[in-house]
Amino acid sequence: MKALKCRECGREYPLTASHVCEFDFGPLEVVYDYERIKRSISRAVILSRNNSMWRYRELLPVAEEPTVGRQVGFTPLVKADRLAKALGIREVWIKNDTVNYPTLSFKDRVVSVALSRARELGFTTVACASTGNLANSVAANAASAGLKAYVFIPADLEQGKIVNSLIYGANVIGIRGHYDEVNRLCAEIAGKYGWAFVNVNMRPYYAEGSKSMGFEIIEQLGWKIPRHTVVCMASGSLLTKIQKSYQEFMKLGLASETEYKIHGAQATGCAPIATAQKAGLDFFKPVKPNTIAKSLAIGTPADGFYALKVMKETGGSADDVSDDEIREAIKLLAETEGIFAETAGGVTVGVAKKLIASGKIPAKDSVVLCITGNGLKTLDAVNGHAGSPREIKPSLREFEGLLATENQSTANA
């Protein structure tokens, strides 16, 4: 790490807990010394390290060895042949962060970086504004690191995500409002208290953690950058960091130069970025979210401008899917690949289906779908839509009767 730098005007700042340019409020980003990194990183060095996101540690913004979340990442990249057949495309890979350690979403990646860096900077209290997954991850990782945690969430979140934060002993504050309002409040709180807010004053470090998902995809594909990648968008940050990971691996000679397209996925009930992309605009109009994909329900996406830029530069597309399409896509992924994703994963699969059907992702190509969170966390969203068990007495006759009725109805269908 060399400095923090404003993405808008290029002014540089020291490597402290600070996230906006004092001049134009543009987001700050970590600057690296790539010449130096190039001398110390290689495929062999990476392969010699543990199977975690920290095998790429030169490209993650901590000064010393990480102290929080050393086991995070290196989730499976699953070749999804049955899903590929259902979607009508040659090849599909699932980057499966539903099994990320320890809280079953990609947020463990960003949190492990943010908390390791927070400790380096001397913080003892950490906090976040969250749509749920981040809250879970901050609560769990702070507990294991002995840090005090405050997590701020919309009060109407899925029960699973609320319990999943409380259980670790974090201070969970439910805000009566949607995420954008939680976010606004946290920006004000962060300015006032000396806490490490992972997605406010720690954001430059935090956001870099997402790159590890892209590094892993490349390595797991045999050091190749995928032709197409579909990423769900809330703030748009993950999508921009996936591109950055591809660029960095090319720059360092870890992957060969190649053309790639990055596509964005949103829920129709909160699609400011996808709407702008489809209209060919390079700015978005904020919206008030109304979707079952609560982890993506950010109406004022902070990285929306940059996400639009990445899609434009790489020739990617965006689309959005309705709540019913999200549920269908969750079922499709579960029934074809045995992977139960949360609503955001349904958004990614549903949008991939649309982009393949419209030819924006050609049927002859290969695509990676970034699945970011586990379905067990959003049971409310699919409960009642996945059928229900048929109850019988513990009697063989009843069971055979049930099978006979079913075979009958299948025959009639």
Add this chain to the structure above:
Amino acid sequence: MATKVRIPTPLRKLTNNEELVEVNAATIGDAIVELQTRYPGIKERLLDETGAVRRFVNVYVNEEDIRFLQNQQTKLKDGDEVSIIPAIAGG
């Protein structure tokens, strides 16, 4: 027509570390003009060369984003509270 304006940390160097300042303005646009008179330099931090609110600056009146209201034409009344907040990332 006193409206309270909450000044974010990055701009407090301009307001002598004042966190809350009062303005007498009919609209958000007028409030920015008044702030500029009292705290020279603050306008260019909030507005870009075209006079539009910078894209990473969010302005709220009583917790409502002015982009859902009438942007800089949004009317202010006695007791309203304006917040100026940098856009932040997802979660």
